[in-house]
Amino acid sequence: QAFKGYMTPGDLLIFVSYLKSVYKPIRDLGKSSVRVSRAYVSAGRIEEVLAIEEEPRDAPNAIAATNLTGDIVFRNVSFAYDGRHRLLDDVSFHIHPGQKVALVGPSGIGKSSLIGLILRLYEPQHGSIMIDRVDVRDYQRESLRRSIGLVLQDSVLFAASVRENIAYGLPEASLDAIEAAARHAHAHDFIMALPDGYDTILGERGCTLSGGQRQRICLARALLKQPPILILDEPTSAVDPASASMIHDAIDRVQAGKTILMISHQILPDSDFDQILTLRDRKICVSAPREHRVRLTS
Numbered sequence: 001q002a003f004k005g006y007m008t009p010g011d012l013l014i015f016v017s018y019l020k021s022v023y024k025p026i027r028d029l030g031k032s033s034v035r036v037s038r039a040y041v042s043a044g045r046i047e048e049v050l051a052i053e054e055e056p057r058d059a060p061n062a063i064a065a066t067n068l069t070g071d072i073v074f075r076n077v078s079f080a081y082d083g084r085h086r087l088l089d090d091v092s093f094h095i096h097p098g099q100k101v102a103l104v105g106p107s108g109i110g111k112s113s114l115i116g117l118i119l120r121l122y123e124p125q126h127g128s129i130m131i132d133r134v135d136v137r138d139y140q141r142e143s144l145r146r147s148i149g150l151v152l153q154d155s156v157l158f159a160a161s162v163r164e165n166i167a168y169g170l171p172e173a174s175l176d177a178i179e180a181a182a183r184h185a186h187a188h189d190f191i192m193a194l195p196d197g198y199d200t201i202l203g204e205r206g207c208t209l210s211g212g213q214r215q216r217i218c219l220a221r222a223l224l225k226q227p228p229i230l231i232l233d234e235p236t237s238a239v240d241p242a243s244a245s246m247i248h249d250a251i252d253r254v255q256a257g258k259t260i261l262m263i264s265h266q267i268l269p270d271s272d273f274d275q276i277l278t279l280r281d282r283k284i285c286v287s288a289p290r291e292h293r294v295r296l297t298s
Helices: 009-051 111-118 141-146 162-166 175-184 188-192 211-224 241-253 289-297
Strands: 072-079 088-095 100-104 126-131 148-151 229-233 259-264 275-280 283-287
Touching (some): 088 275, 088 283, 100 111, 111 229, 111 259, 148 211, 162 175, 162 211, 175 188, 188 211, 211 229
Parallel strands (some): 100 259, 148 229, 229 259
Antiparallel strands (some): 072 088, 275 283
């Protein structure tokens, strides 16, 4: 149009300038859609965090959980996450100090929720939970948790040294105490075989170790605190038979003076438990090992 005389060179220059001014906002609009999508996902994550319920606060006159013997009593306990659909309904049982007890039931039945009640991650809607004849709500939450050793099914390890991973719950522990806990957990020998021993840096989530090795380090971490109550959530479900045997042997060796609660989907007939708690239909069935073996056989 400019060559034919319909437009002056000045008109063409102004048109190109306007076109450039319009193009940039349109291009930025495309980038903004990507930013909006990312912001939407981030907002969803923030909403999940904000939706997390605050942990129950300590009572003003809460006492420290010290020198516990490991006596655990559930008295008519009912619990539901939403307050309506109960996972546990009128559950009662008594674990005496120093007993080794199995908690059995299929996945999703409420075993981990029951453990969460002991740790005061949740509060029951009805009933009471007593440890050493004191309601858990009357203990200082942090001191109660320091008195309980916990080994989860999924090993939680950090990209730090073996020593730091074992001492995570007790950072002031000496190297001698760390080594003693590792020996009890049958972890010392393989740790010493690592390039830098206890100073070897592990991969994220312990990816440089086998499943059995990760679980034994987590067991050493729990034993380092010398807790009067030890809770094990499926400690051998994802390890090889040799590692499972060492973990069971380690548990047997440290059982003296400790109350041990082990969660499992099923119990072998020759297992040596003082009690077997079977969670079924929101209720607890308490049986002695001999009664349980009879049911398994039949």
